[in-house]
Amino acid sequence: MAYHLPVTLPRPARRRARAAGAVVSVATLLALGACAAPEAPAAAGGPGTPAAPTPTSTPTPSPSPSRKPEPPQLLLVTQAARDTLAVVDPTDRRGSAVVDEIAVGAAPWDVAVDEGSRRAYVSTAEGIAVVDLGTRERTDLFPYAHQPDRVAFGEYRRGGLGLAVSPDGGRVHVAVSTGDATFLETLDADSGEVVSSVPVGLRPFDVLVSDDGDEVYTVDHDGFTVTVVDPERERARAIEVAPFGREGGLASFEKPHYAVLDDAGDLLLPYQGRLLARVDPATxxxxxxxxxxxxxxxxxxxxxxxxxxxxGNGPFGNAGSGPSIEVVGPDGTDVVLATDRRHETVAVWRGRDGETYGVLAGGYTQQEAWDGATVIPLDAALDGADESYEITIPGRPQAVVPVKEDRP
Known part of the structure; x- marks a missing residue:
C-alpha cells in the first residue's frame, strides 16, 4: 500500500553559471505542403443568358495530419533508504513531488521501464520487483540466482544493482553483487526464470543494452572496466576504462560510474569533469x-x-572544483552550472510544455545526499542561464527514469 510521510523542504541551492565554448542556436524548419483544389465547373446559363464568369479557384492548404499529443511524463524514482518506488510529478514545487509510492522491496537501486507491457522492473536487496504501471502495484518479486544471505541498505549492500530491459521487453538484465563477486543475471521478463548468469566486474552501478538487444554492458565501478556480455552464449569480455590509471584501487575516485549509449552504439562515460571516455564495444x-x-x-x-x-559532486580525487551540473550540447557547447547540491543519477524528462529537462536525483551514494532532485531546462542551460529548481522526494532518491503518465 502506498504511504506518504511528512517531509521538510530542501534549502534552496545557490548557483553560479560559468560557460565554456560558444553557444550555437540551431533552428529546425517544418515545410508544410499545399495543394490546389480542383477548378469548379462553369455555371450553365439559361437561354439568352450570358455565361457567368468562371470563378478562379483559390489554392487551399492541405490540413496538417492530425498528431496525437504525446502523453505527459512523470518520473519513477527508487527510494534507496526505504522499500519503495516513488511516482513523481516534477512540476510540483509546493511540497513533496511524490504522487504515489509503491512497495517494491528493501533498498531499491535501479529501475527500468518496458512501455510495451506497461511494467517497471526494480532491482532491490531482495529480488527484482515487477510493477504494474496501470495499477501502481507490485505484482511479483523475482529471486536472484545469487540471492543475498541477508538484507541490508547502503552502497555496499548485496543484491541487485544496475538493471536494464531488452528492447523487445522479453528479458531483464541485472547485475547482482554477492559482496566479493558480481554476476550479470538475465531473467525471462514474464516468468522470472534466470536464463543465464555471467561473471562481470565488481559492483556495476549501471547496466545498458545494445539497440538490437544482442549485447549487454555493465559499468564495473570497482573493476575499472566495462564488460560486454552476450547473454545468449554466456560469454563476456572486459574492456579496461581507466583514463587516469588504477592507482588507489578500491579507494580511487577515478573509477567508472554510469554511461549512456550514443547513436553509433558507443558508450560514453564521464570522468572527474575532465574527460569523456568513448568506448567502442566492438573493438x-x-x-x-x-x-x-x-x-x-x-x-x-x-x-x-x-x-x-x-x-558533478565536488573536489574528490584529481578533480578540484565544487559540485556542478555540466551540460554539453551536440555542437560541443559546454556549460557548467555550479551548485550546492550533490547528485547520483541523471535522467532526461519531457515537460508538459514540450521542453526538455535534465533531472538529477539527490541520493548521492556517499555523504551529503539529500531528499530531492534538481530539474533544469536544457535549452536555457546551453544559453548559459540557470533556470533550475528543486523538488522534494523523500527516502534518498537514487535512480530516476521518465514514464508516460498512466493514472490508475
Missing part, C-alpha cells in the same frame, strides 16, 4: 575528449538531440 578501443567541470562525476543522461547532462 574495445577507448578514446577521450575534454570536459570542463573539473568535478567528481557520477550520473549522465543523453537527450534525443545528443545533449549530455552530467552530475
Amino acid at each position: 574495445g578501443v577507448v578514446t577521450t575528449t575534454e570536459l570542463t567541470a573539473d568535478s567528481h562525476q557520477h550520473g549522465v543522461a543523453r537527450a534525443d538531440d545528443g545533449t549530455l547532462v552530467i552530475a
Whole structure:
C-alpha cells in the first residue's frame, strides 16, 4: 500500500553559471505542403443568358495530419533508504513531488521501464520487483540466482544493482553483487526464470543494452572496466576504462560510474569533469575528449538531440572544483552550472510544455545526499542561464527514469 510521510523542504541551492565554448542556436524548419483544389465547373446559363464568369479557384492548404499529443511524463524514482518506488510529478514545487509510492522491496537501486507491457522492473536487496504501471502495484518479486544471505541498505549492500530491459521487453538484465563477486543475471521478463548468469566486474552501478538487444554492458565501478556480455552464449569480455590509471584501487575516485549509449552504439562515460571516455564495444578501443567541470562525476543522461547532462559532486580525487551540473550540447557547447547540491543519477524528462529537462536525483551514494532532485531546462542551460529548481522526494532518491503518465 502506498504511504506518504511528512517531509521538510530542501534549502534552496545557490548557483553560479560559468560557460565554456560558444553557444550555437540551431533552428529546425517544418515545410508544410499545399495543394490546389480542383477548378469548379462553369455555371450553365439559361437561354439568352450570358455565361457567368468562371470563378478562379483559390489554392487551399492541405490540413496538417492530425498528431496525437504525446502523453505527459512523470518520473519513477527508487527510494534507496526505504522499500519503495516513488511516482513523481516534477512540476510540483509546493511540497513533496511524490504522487504515489509503491512497495517494491528493501533498498531499491535501479529501475527500468518496458512501455510495451506497461511494467517497471526494480532491482532491490531482495529480488527484482515487477510493477504494474496501470495499477501502481507490485505484482511479483523475482529471486536472484545469487540471492543475498541477508538484507541490508547502503552502497555496499548485496543484491541487485544496475538493471536494464531488452528492447523487445522479453528479458531483464541485472547485475547482482554477492559482496566479493558480481554476476550479470538475465531473467525471462514474464516468468522470472534466470536464463543465464555471467561473471562481470565488481559492483556495476549501471547496466545498458545494445539497440538490437544482442549485447549487454555493465559499468564495473570497482573493476575499472566495462564488460560486454552476450547473454545468449554466456560469454563476456572486459574492456579496461581507466583514463587516469588504477592507482588507489578500491579507494580511487577515478573509477567508472554510469554511461549512456550514443547513436553509433558507443558508450560514453564521464570522468572527474575532465574527460569523456568513448568506448567502442566492438573493438574495445577507448578514446577521450575534454570536459570542463573539473568535478567528481557520477550520473549522465543523453537527450534525443545528443545533449549530455552530467552530475558533478565536488573536489574528490584529481578533480578540484565544487559540485556542478555540466551540460554539453551536440555542437560541443559546454556549460557548467555550479551548485550546492550533490547528485547520483541523471535522467532526461519531457515537460508538459514540450521542453526538455535534465533531472538529477539527490541520493548521492556517499555523504551529503539529500531528499530531492534538481530539474533544469536544457535549452536555457546551453544559453548559459540557470533556470533550475528543486523538488522534494523523500527516502534518498537514487535512480530516476521518465514514464508516460498512466493514472490508475
